Ligand SMILES: NC(=O)C1=CN([C@@H]2O[C@H](COP(=O)(O)OP(=O)(O)OC[C@H]3O[C@@H](n4cnc5c(N)ncnc54)[C@H](OP(=O)(O)O)[C@@H]3O)[C@@H](O)[C@H]2O)C=CC1
């Protein structure tokens with residue numbers, strides 16, 4: 001048996017999700033049937049100090065002496081031992097931080113939403129292409145075995161021709177107390193707001209099902225509504241209707257009202273995929289779903305049982321495995337989250353913001369580089 005392909009990671013930005021992802025990289029891929037690859041965390045960088053990066057590595061359980069700690073992002077991306085940089089900074093900073101990594105010759109996995117707008121995304125993909133580097137938006141949900149199973153069910157025709165997807169990621173919050181104005185969730189300078197932070201997952205479900213039904217997939221036409229948060233002017237409740245060639249997607253998001261208020265699923269499924277013969281329902285939360293069921297007409301079996309799919313850890317390693325295999329195979333993009341689709345989702349969010357008059361400061365919408 002050949003030895004596993006090893007991918008050496010550098011973590012850029014030592015915040016909350018970076019810690020979840022880093023811990024997941026330390027789990028043995030063989031336990032999830034991914035023994036063909038191996039992830040190693042070789043470095044982490046903060047924007048503040050070396051001791052903070054050291055603390056991050058140690059808190060995540062990275063074995064002492066196996067990873068370098070950096071106090072600047074520049075020093076991190078220039079570490080010759082690093083193959084790929086995981087960018088986990090706020091939305092506003094993805095564009096400059098990804099460019100920093102690409103210009104240092106590193107592959108990139110960048111957190112969602114990929115950039116603030118579609119023009120920035122296009123530039124990053126162009127640069128990656130010119131430099132022959134792999135790059136992907138970290139839409140982890142698409143890599144879950146559950147998502148793969150649901151996409152295959154749709155393709156198999158089990159629920160007939162799919163005509164509509166209704167998708168909701170809404171989290172109930174006392175916004176004024178949960179998110180002070182400087183918090184990245186609501187801070188306009190950090191491209192805060194429900195659409196870019198949570199709505200991207202509702203759109204993920206719409207896209208991973210409906211975009212692929214069209215022969216020549218393109219960005220859908222959009223009709224949207226944006227409700228703003230008075231505290232900072234970001235969006236708090238946004239609804240997007242996407243008109244594809246053969247189907248309609250309705251993506252909803254909010255951090256003011258909740259999809260699953262009691263946490264018991266009483267609010268119903270978060271995602272409904274409607275076909276001419278039946279429906280697939282996926283339970284909340286849209287970003288990390290653990291169960292789904294198929295409902296057919298009564299004479300064809302009616303409602304199936306919920307099928308549960310739980311993983312160990314934070315479930316963020318599936319996307320890391322996707323990066324490793326793509327890089328091993330000499331690909332610049334991964335077919336599960338292709339560049340074209342990231343751009344399309346960004347275009348839908350741009351158009352939604354245009355219709356809702358939701359503009360971020362010029363400094364973070366800028367494509368100057
Ligand atoms: N896939 C998922 O499930 C999730 C994805 N995310 C995405 O990950 C990204 C980070 O989110 P999250 O971890 O919650 O955020 P945090 O605020 O916890 O961490 C962000 C980190 O970015 C760095 N940073 C650099 N510049 C700034 C700045 N101007 N203001 C604030 N932080 C800065 C800091 O790291 P340092 O001090 O080390 O430089 C900070 O710790 C976002 O894009 C978000 O959408 C978030 C949560 C879940």
Ligand SMILES: O=C1OC[C@@H](O)[C@H](O)[C@H]1O
Nearest residue numbers: 112171185197198201287
């Ligand atoms: O990506 C995310 O998923 C989980 C949410 O709690 C978080 O705000 C968001 O950034």
